[in-house]
Amino acid sequence: MGTRGIIVRGMQPALGRCSRYLPLRVLELGAGDGTLMLCIAQELSRSWPAVHLTLLDRLALLDADTSTAFAHLGWSVQTLSVDVLDWAAAPMPPHLPPRWDVIVTNLFLHHFDDLLLPELMCAIAARCNWFVACEPRRAPISLIGSYLIGAVGASRVTRNDAVLSVHAGFRDAELSMAWPGDQDDWQLQEHAAGLFGHFFRAARQGVSAAGIA
Ligand SMILES: C[S@@+](CC[C@H](N)C(=O)[O-])C[C@H]1O[C@@H](n2cnc3c(N)ncnc32)[C@H](O)[C@@H]1O
Numbered sequence: 506m507g508t509r510g511i512i513v514r515g516m517q518p519a520l521g522r523c524s525r526y527l528p529l530r531v532l533e534l535g536a537g538d539g540t541l542m543l544c545i546a547q548e549l550s551r552s553w554p555a556v557h558l559t560l561l562d563r564l565a566l567l568d569a570d571t572s573t574a575f576a577h578l579g580w581s582v583q584t585l586s587v588d589v590l591d592w593a594a595a596p597m598p599p600h601l602p603p604r605w606d607v608i609v610t611n612l613f614l615h616h617f618d619d620l621l622l623p624e625l626m627c628a629i630a631a632r633c634n635w636f637v638a639c640e641p642r643r644a645p646i647s648l649i650g651s652y653l654i655g656a657v658g659a660s661r662v663t664r665n666d667a668v669l670s671v672h673a674g675f676r677d678a679e680l681s682m683a684w685p686g687d688q689d690d691w692q693l694q695e696h697a698a699g700l701f702g703h704f705f706r707a708a709r710q711g712v713s714a715a716g717i718a
Contacts, residue, residue: 507698507699507700507702508541508611508612508639508702509541509544509545509548511639511698511699511702511704512541512545512609512611512637512639513545513548513549515609515637515639515704515706516545516549516607516609516635516637517549518708519606519607519634519635519637519708520549520552520553527555528555528556528557529553529555529556529557529606529607530556530557530559530602530605530606530607531556531557531558531559531605531606531607531608531609532558532559532561532605532607532608532609532632532633533558533559533560533561533608533609533610533611534561534589534608534609534610534613534629535561535562535589535610535611535612535613535616536560536561536562536566536567536584537562537566538566538567538568538571539560539566539567539571539572539575539582540571541611542558542560542609543571543574543575545609546558546575546578546580547578550578550579550580554578554579555579556579556580556581557580557581557583558575558580558581558582558583559582559583559584559585559605560582560583560584560585561584561585561587561589561592562584562585562586563586563587563588563589564586565584565586567582567584589613589625590621590624590625592628593624593625593627593628593629594628597632603632604631604632604633604634605632605633605634606633606634606635607633607634607635607636607637608629608632608633608635608636608637609636609637609638610636610637610638610639611638611639611640612639612640612641612670613638613640614638614640614675614680615640615641615670615673615674615675616673622683623683623685626680626683626684626685627685627686630684630685630686630691630707633709634708634709634712635706635707635708635709636705636706636707637705637706638680638704638705638706639698639702639703639704640674640675640680640702640703640705641670641671641673641674641675641701641702641703642671642674642675642676642697642698642701642702642703643671643672643673643674643675643676643703644671644674644676644697644701646700646701647671647674647700647701648668648671648672650667650671650700650701651664651667651668651670651671651701652664652668654667671701674703675703675705676697676703677695678695679695680695680703680705681693681695681705684707689710690709690710691707691708691709691710692707692708692710693705693706693707694706694707694708
């Protein structure tokens with residue numbers, strides 16, 4: 506899907522406004538085994554060497570090799586093994602700053618239905634200055650692609666998942682509509698990304714990712 510490039514380009518404007526030497530707090534929701542974020546970190550770490558990264562997933566999937574690879578880049582990594590809806594409902598721990606600089610997610614928001622998605626978006630908006638998401642695009646071309654991934658060796662389960670993901674995906678301004686509150690406080694961007702992806706970014710107005718007005 507060209508995801509790495511889509512997310513790197515989505516995060517770069519946030520980084521451009523930050524000090525290279527100020528450690529940033531980044532949270533990935535539904536991070537899986539962390540390998541996608543590692544690819545992103547390999548690209549960004551040259552210009553963004555100091556990051557405190559938290560990988561949230563309800564499953565503990567990060568292995569020692571991936572963790573070591575983050576450390577070699579200078580990115581500290583910790584995991585949060587919780588259901589994101591529990592994370593969304595819980596208050597922020599008082600010993601942490603109230604907001605992450607950047608929250609990022611890939612192939613995750615489409616797991617939530619029309620009732621849960623606004624609730625989740627509300628918690629995300631309250632807890633970050635920048636939010637970057639890449640999701641499946643609900644479009645005929647994506648559906649055709651999802652049926653064709655068998656041709657590149659995908660298993661029946663993966664093919665089935667791909668088709669379901671496209672049906673649960675997003676188009677037009679659907680994620681912007683689910684974003685909460687006074688949209689004047691946020692600069693929103695939402696558009697098709699690549700052949701099969703759907704990109705959404707929310708940037709808090711007047712605040713850089715590092716929280717500097
Ligand atoms: C399609 S995978 C994407 C993984 C990773 N973002 C990537 O692109 O490689 C979705 C991930 O979300 C996690 N997940 C699904 N529902 C969740 C929930 N309610 N709370 C936390 N994690 C969840 C799954 O365990 C899985 O690792």
